[in-house]
Amino acid sequence: MDYPELALHIAGRWRTQTQGGRRAVIDPATEETIAHLPLAGREELAEAAEAARRGFIQWRAKSALERCNILRAAAQKIREQAKTIAQVLTLEQGKPLAESVREVTLSADIVDFQAEEAKRLYGRLVPPRVEGILSQAVVRRPVGPVAAFTPWNFPANLPARKLASALAAGCSVVIKPAEETPGTCMLLVRAFLDAGVPPEALNMVCGDPAEVSSFLIDHPAIAKVSFTGSVAVGKLLGEQAARHVKRFTGELGGHAPVIVCEDADFSFALKSSIAAKFRNAGQVCASPIRFYIPRSRFGEWSEAFVQAARALRMGPGTDAATQMGPLAHARRIEDMQRFVDDAVERGAQLLCGGQRAQRPGYFFEPTVIANAPPDSRVMRQEPFGPIAVLQPYDTLDEAIDSANALPYGLGAYAFTRDLHTAHRLGEALEAGMVGINHFGVSQPEMPFGGWKESGIGQEMGAEGLLHYTEVKTLTVGVPA
Numbered sequence: 001m002d003y004p005e006l007a008l009h010i011a012g013r014w015r016t017q018t019q020g021g022r023r024a025v026i027d028p029a030t031e032e033t034i035a036h037l038p039l040a041g042r043e044e045l046a047e048a049a050e051a052a053r054r055g056f057i058q059w060r061a062k063s064a065l066e067r068c069n070i071l072r073a074a075a076q077k078i079r080e081q082a083k084t085i086a087q088v089l090t091l092e093q094g095k096p097l098a099e100s101v102r103e104v105t106l107s108a109d110i111v112d113f114q115a116e117e118a119k120r121l122y123g124r125l126v127p128p129r130v131e132g133i134l135s136q137a138v139v140r141r142p143v144g145p146v147a148a149f150t151p152w153n154f155p156a157n158l159p160a161r162k163l164a165s166a167l168a169a170g171c172s173v174v175i176k177p178a179e180e181t182p183g184t185c186m187l188l189v190r191a192f193l194d195a196g197v198p199p200e201a202l203n204m205v206c207g208d209p210a211e212v213s214s215f216l217i218d219h220p221a222i223a224k225v226s227f228t229g230s231v232a233v234g235k236l237l238g239e240q241a242a243r244h245v246k247r248f249t250g251e252l253g254g255h256a257p258v259i260v261c262e263d264a265d266f267s268f269a270l271k272s273s274i275a276a277k278f279r280n281a282g283q284v285c286a287s288p289i290r291f292y293i294p295r296s297r298f299g300e301w302s303e304a305f306v307q308a309a310r311a312l313r314m315g316p317g318t319d320a321a322t323q324m325g326p327l328a329h330a331r332r333i334e335d336m337q338r339f340v341d342d343a344v345e346r347g348a349q350l351l352c353g354g355q356r357a358q359r360p361g362y363f364f365e366p367t368v369i370a371n372a373p374p375d376s377r378v379m380r381q382e383p384f385g386p387i388a389v390l391q392p393y394d395t396l397d398e399a400i401d402s403a404n405a406l407p408y409g410l411g412a413y414a415f416t417r418d419l420h421t422a423h424r425l426g427e428a429l430e431a432g433m434v435g436i437n438h439f440g441v442s443q444p445e446m447p448f449g450g451w452k453e454s455g456i457g458q459e460m461g462a463e464g465l466l467h468y469t470e471v472k473t474l475t476v477g478v479p480a
């Protein structure tokens, strides 16, 4: 499989030679270097921000229909190249190739949806309360150049969400993908440019994440910051944006509970749970983490869950038989071990896995922990990896309280066959996305965002576009 030569897109030019040096991009399945990524220096970051300022003026001047047509052409190009982009994604990130193909085609769908929404960015006319007013309108206008920061777990989907909405609204962008997975984003950026987005309206930079984000957020050309990543970094970037009163969207971490009710179809719930838990090796912000199981059926569930976890085929994403790939980078392995060791030290039971796999690559065994005390790290922080925690409960009220106990609220799930219980849980679970009897809460047409510390704002759906706009009250009086 081929991996492309990496370049940054700054002020209308692709650059392979940059002032910030370069860093290796590693295949997480083999730990081998597959490419070198040029890094931007401060002057190049300034060039990108200034270009975004000029690009914004050109891009916002296009009609909604023109923007829609260009973005739909970009979506088509992404779809046509889905296999190639997916191969790059799997090489740099590790997930199974079939998952990468699905991610890339879904990214094209996200771009299509936001492109169409550009034509529906309606305002409204409000009857004036005083005489002599011809029209009193509420309209939405693009917020301005956006600095977008995306992580390594969904190298196509997450840049697509930000690029699609920002560009559909008429904003220009400087995007910084994760340095671990830059190739996928580079191919998406190329598709947008080839489709007709003005070269200065779309910039891609990489570098030291903290230096790049700090520089861009402080830069006067940047009007809005959009970040996907950890709660801790989200708070830092949000604070920095707030100091300039710049707009901020944060898609941050979660700690999703799953309540399996006494009346649930256990075999369906278990099959769905295993697929959702170990998809992308658990590196999904809305991934299920805490499974609350009725005490009377805890033994039966634990046994079947462990058996299914052990049966998962781990391997390189390029192997068609692989069900779970490696973790995306070396730091994740160390972090998984800390989660497991801490839980066991505090008295939890390790039912399976719990260690790095004995093979090259950043593989960590599918891990199941039971009865983790509430103060264990795995019960308070997002493991962001292939670790499931099984907890017994006695009453549904108790399970709901436990599910809502953390300061996060991104995804939450439940399984029941009773319609009343389904509605009750749908209301009671405190999260931006609640899935009853299914985990598919991330869809291009639906808003995706967190409650509590899990984030601010939403991406995708009609709401996603609105976060890239400002509201203007526009009153036109009768000329004197």
Ligand SMILES: NC(=O)C1=CN([C@@H]2O[C@H](COP(=O)(O)OP(=O)(O)OC[C@H]3O[C@@H](n4cnc5c(N)ncnc54)[C@H](O)[C@@H]3O)[C@@H](O)[C@H]2O)C=CC1
Pocket (backbone or CB within 6 Å): 149, 150, 151, 152, 153, 177, 178, 179, 209, 210, 211, 213, 214, 228, 229, 230, 231, 233, 236, 237, 251, 252, 253, 254, 284, 285, 331, 332, 382, 383, 384
């Ligand atoms: N919500 C999500 O989709 C993601 C959440 N995370 C969370 O982050 C935790 C740690 O992930 P790691 O990669 O090990 O650590 P990390 O915190 O170094 O990096 C996480 C992501 O944030 C970016 N980042 C870090 N500091 C930044 C800064 N100052 N400015 C801009 N971007 C910055 C990195 O480039 C990377 O893409 C995970 O355990 C998980 O909880 C990580 C990736 C995606």
Ligand SMILES: O=Cc1ccc(S(=O)(=O)O)cc1
Pocket (backbone or CB within 6 Å): 103, 106, 153, 154, 157, 158, 283, 284, 285, 286, 442, 443
């Ligand atoms: O990490 C967040 C995230 C990204 C993508 C998806 S999905 O592939 O659209 O399901 C879910 C969560």
